[in-house]
Amino acid sequence: MTTETSNARRVRSGEMTATILSSAYFFFILCAYYVIRPLREQLSAAVGSTQLPWFYGATFVATLALTPLFAYVVSRWPRRIVVPVTFAFFMACLLAFYPFFLKVDMLGPKTLGTVFFVWVSVFNLFIVSVFWSFMTDIWNNAQARRLFPIIGISGTLGAIAGPVLTRTLVPVIGVAPLLLVSVALLGGGLACVLMLGRWAKHAQPEQQHEAERAMGGSMWEGLRQIFANPFMRTMAILMILGDMIGTIAYALVIDYSKATFGSDAVARTAFAADMDIATNVLQVVVQLTLTRFILARFGAPWVIAIWASAGVSVCLATAFSPDATTPVIGAMPWVALMLIVTRGLVYGMFSPAKESLFTKVPRSLRYKGKNATETAVWRAGDVISALVVNALNASKASVAVFALIGGSAIAASGVITWRLARRVEGGAFDPVTKNAQTTS
Numbered sequence: 001m002t003t004e005t006s007n008a009r010r011v012r013s014g015e016m017t018a019t020i021l022s023s024a025y026f027f028f029i030l031c032a033y034y035v036i037r038p039l040r041e042q043l044s045a046a047v048g049s050t051q052l053p054w055f056y057g058a059t060f061v062a063t064l065a066l067t068p069l070f071a072y073v074v075s076r077w078p079r080r081i082v083v084p085v086t087f088a089f090f091m092a093c094l095l096a097f098y099p100f101f102l103k104v105d106m107l108g109p110k111t112l113g114t115v116f117f118v119w120v121s122v123f124n125l126f127i128v129s130v131f132w133s134f135m136t137d138i139w140n141n142a143q144a145r146r147l148f149p150i151i152g153i154s155g156t157l158g159a160i161a162g163p164v165l166t167r168t169l170v171p172v173i174g175v176a177p178l179l180l181v182s183v184a185l186l187g188g189g190l191a192c193v194l195m196l197g198r199w200a201k202h203a204q205p206e207q208q209h210e211a212e213r214a215m216g217g218s219m220w221e222g223l224r225q226i227f228a229n230p231f232m233r234t235m236a237i238l239m240i241l242g243d244m245i246g247t248i249a250y251a252l253v254i255d256y257s258k259a260t261f262g263s264d265a266v267a268r269t270a271f272a273a274d275m276d277i278a279t280n281v282l283q284v285v286v287q288l289t290l291t292r293f294i295l296a297r298f299g300a301p302w303v304i305a306i307w308a309s310a311g312v313s314v315c316l317a318t319a320f321s322p323d324a325t326t327p328v329i330g331a332m333p334w335v336a337l338m339l340i341v342t343r344g345l346v347y348g349m350f351s352p353a354k355e356s357l358f359t360k361v362p363r364s365l366r367y368k369g370k371n372a373t374e375t376a377v378w379r380a381g382d383v384i385s386a387l388v389v390n391a392l393n394a395s396k397a398s399v400a401v402f403a404l405i406g407g408s409a410i411a412a413s414g415v416i417t418w419r420l421a422r423r424v425e426g427g428a429f430d431p432v433t434k435n436a437q438t439t440s
Contacts, residue, residue, distance in 0.1 A: 018199045019147055021192045022135060023154030028189035029127050030155045032182040033120075034162020034280075036094075038273045039175065040120045056386045058114065059121040060379035066122065067376045080197050086130050087190040090123050094179045094186075101176035125378060127186075132355050134193070138200045141359040145299065148352045149292035156284040156348065163273040163280075226372055234420055236377045238354070241413040242346065243381030244388070245311070248406040249339035251389045252399060256325055256335050275336060282344035291349050300353035300421035307349040308414025314341040315407030319400040338403060342410070354417065357424050 070086075097116065100106050107115070139147060166178060226232045253275065261267040294303050315338060318324050324334040332340070392402060 015143070015147070018138065018196060019150060021196045021199065022138075022147070022151045025189050025192035025196065026131060026151055026155035027158035027161075028185045028192065029131060029158070031158035031162040031165070032185035032189070033124050033127065034159050034276060035166050035178055035182045035185065036120060037124075037276065038163055038166050038269045039178075040117050055114070055117050055121075056379065056382035059118045060376070060383050062118050062122050063125060063379040064376050066126070067372050070126065083130060083134055083193050083197075084190060086126065087186055087193065090127060091183050091186050091190075093119060093123070094183045098176055098179050101179060121379070132358070134196070136355065136358045138196065139359065141356065144356040144359045146296050148356055149287050149295050152291070152348070152352045153284055153287045156280050156287060159280040159347075160277060160284065163276040167270070167273050226377060231420075232373060234416065235354075235373050238413055238417060239373055239377045240381040240384065241409045241416075242350075243378060243385045244409040245342055245406050245413070246346075247382060247385035247389060248402050248409075249335075249342050251386075252324075252335040252402055253339045256333065259325075274331075275340060278332070279340045279344045282340060283348035286345060286348035287352070291352055295353055295356065299425050300356055301418050301425070303349050303353040304414055304417045304421055307345050307353075308410055308418075310345055311342050311410040311414075312407045314338050315403045315410065319403035319407070324399040324403070335399060338406070342406070350417075353421065357421060360424055 097119070100112055104112060135148070135151065136144065165181065169181065170178060226236045257268050257271055261271060290306065291303055294306070318334040318338045321328075321334045324338075327333050329337065388405075389402075392405075
């Protein structure tokens, strides 16, 4: 290994404390999410994919209502207030759910399940979007290419620890106390945020002077940026393509779970937890062996190319398998492997590469446009994708058709992101105006 390569991958002097805190922050929030995620997944499997448009539609409405509210908060208050307030809001919501999970009959299982599905989906979107906005605020592009894969590994470890905690604790403490476990984990993430803010203020005072200011502007600015800004428009297109990939794979798996496990909620929950564990183990392995090296040494375009190639391959394997619902690895059929591989590589490769590009855009895009893309656009894409899935089901489309459509979405997303990453990292693309840059 050359000295250049070694230096590219190294956490440098003065960065260690913040890297550890950033990693712990990501670990805590993903662990908090994955502790309660299996509860949501088994509710989906209980009703099947035909109900996804209703779930996603309700989530989209809630997200659309919260997105401009979040933009308003960002416009009026600095980061040191916005991020802790976001944590406090979601922690309070979890505490509010606690008595209803203790006595399910207060709302009824169906009502509670629908509300909880929507809330967990919104929680995941906002808490992760705020995390990456914060990261791109305190690290520059060179640091992001070196450190984001490392930070991402810790998030993956949290995503593995979450379902393991759920499987271990639920027989002992029951369902409702898992909400308190999630609250405690979010408290750990909040502590990391506060310490990171102090570190950034003292270690990078010039860079953080602007980052600590409120950004001003309209509460609708984040949504407007998606239409007005070329970089954000591209990110919105990528989000919708990603929705198509994820929803198709998810629909195949929950229908398989419903057909295989029937009304056994415990078995459905265990299967969902096993899927999460397998996905997140793949994610951490990829981050350790591929993403960390390739992103730092060669940049985002090559990470994107490998991700797209692997995703298309697993979709084709699913499409052309004799029976995609017959177990091929352990208890996992091809439909489950398709979800595991595509989801694991999205978070293990695609996300760190894509997030590194945001270090080159203004803060307003990072917090407003980025948040709107990763919340409102994501959930709008969910609704569109779920309606497509229902249309395919109504036409009696085979698993092969589903898989081929998913593979096509991955291929399109790969081409678009490859071109964008090459131009942004090469300095030939202005993320604000989309003008070609003059090179000397």
